Amino acid sequence: MYKSVDATVMRQFNKRTVLNVLYKRQQTSRVSISRETGLNRATVSSLVDELIAEQFVQEVGLGTSKGGRKPILLRFNANAGYAIGIDLQITHIDTVLTNTRREVVYQNRLQMAVHKKPITSKLLHTVLTEEVRAATAVCPKSPRGILGVGVALPGLVSYETGRVTYLPNLGITDWSIAADLTQSLQVPVAIDNDANCGAWEAFLSTGIPNLLFINAGIGVGAGIILKGQLHRGRDGIAGEAGHTTISTLGVLCSCGNYGCWEQYSSEQALARYLREQGGGQVDAFAPGFVDGCIEAAQSGNQAYIQSWRTLAEALGVGISNLLQILNPESVYLGGTIAEAAPIILPEIQRVIRHRAMFANKTVPVSVFPRETVARGAAGLAIARAIDMLPTHAR
Ligand SMILES: [Zn+2]
Missing domain, CATH: 3.30.420.40 (ATPase, nucleotide binding domain)
Incomplete structure (x- = not known):
């Protein structure tokens, strides 16, 4: 038995497919996208127009043709927006600001004087907020601004709920870090285990x-x-x-x-x-x-x-x-x-x-x-924001 698929859901799915092709290719055209995805040309054109309006895609000139009209070349706009990735370790915090292709435009390592103050979730919240604000202050102007923040954590955390279960070497348990940071930063915050972020970055880059x-x-x-x-x-x-x-x-x-x-x-x-x-x-x-x-x-x-x-x-x-x-x-x-x-x-x-x-x-x-885990965390924020990178969630 077949169920009808909601048209909005279908359009969102197709849009993601088109965006994925654009993300993978340096340059392409509406015709090539249609050929590659099997979507008809009218659908591709309409979705591309929407992506151009959202400034995720740019028209960059004319391609070659074996006869007939030359196709307009399209390019994914890597600088449509930026993401902040943070690798929180016991002795230091690495922060990167990347564009949507995870190209690093700013990075910082903050050493943590762990003996001077006990590390509590409250203190970490303050330090993480400051690191995000510092990265935001140097973010180049872009149509979408900061798309999100990803935080990699050393321990048992839930990607789905955004909660820390247990960070063994910090002794921190049961912390709703993603919700807390989202509230104070006013941008979407996603979290994952640090090695997961590193693995994902390794997969995306290799x-x-x-x-x-x-x-x-x-x-x-x-x-x-x-x-x-x-x-x-x-x-x-x-x-x-x-x-x-x-x-x-x-x-x-x-x-x-x-x-x-x-x-x-x-x-x-x-x-x-x-x-x-x-x-x-x-x-x-x-x-x-x-x-x-x-x-x-x-x-x-x-x-x-x-x-x-x-x-x-x-x-x-x-x-x-x-x-x-x-x-x-x-x-x-x-x-x-x-x-x-x-x-x-x-x-x-x-x-x-x-x-x-x-x-x-x-x-x-x-x-x-050293910035690999933080880049992976930025990738997590990008994937959450624009549903384009291979899924990290499953
Ligand atoms: Zn152990």
Whole structure:
């Protein structure tokens, strides 16, 4: 039995299809869109006119023709509007302002002095509001202005409800962050887990449909893309790989368990390895901790070199476990730990060759730059605002 589809819904669906074609192509024409989508020319023309009126699409001159009228070329207006993406970590906040193609036009890293004040949701609300206002102040003039804000968070959060369930290393629970920020900023705010944002950005920028994004900083998490979709699991909390056990009688974790992977492969682990090497009171929460550890290793300090090696081995073990389960095409490393790539990647790859099986031994592992998670968060805001990027929601 067939049900009639509401005409408005159908038009919205077709408009999204047209916008997707325009987004994918550098330049195209109404005729080409009609050919590519199977929509008739009158429908395409009407939808394109609407998109031009909304300033998402521009006419940019005439194309070539094998006879007959030359087609008017159309281009997606990447600067129709902007989005703000925020990567909230324990020791810092990365903010980017991007256009609708997620091209970064402004970025900022704010170090958080975590020891000076306890980090509460109230304090974070204030800091996030200030970061959004700073990015908004430098936003170029555009027809649509700020389309939205995306916030990536280190922990259990609900993409659908915009609520934080639990941020382990901050000790924050049950926070209606998206609603709170939407109210004070007066723009739509969307949230997701930080590794999910990184994975999604990795997928959008590489097009690889099966990949793993490991976000390693104070904590460790994984974002999983399977068949071009973000894998969220039943309760939206898939990818909490940092809290899988790699040592049954191991170090006590902030989640309450013992021997979690992140206790061996995060900044906190690095600080502990250094203390065990006689490094005195090393503090992972101190500003510039990772940068200092990279410099020390590069200048030949053996305690630092050994600590990085131990951390890389643990990262390799956890990644090998994930490779065995998921068999992805690529693994990407992000977060502050990824900034030590030249020091740690060879060891990670050695462990994978040793521990993973068959084709998993040769799955490439590479790094993404520091703004990746924030860009993914901006992409989330764009997708929410104009329904154009591949869906992040499912
Ligand atoms: Zn844990």
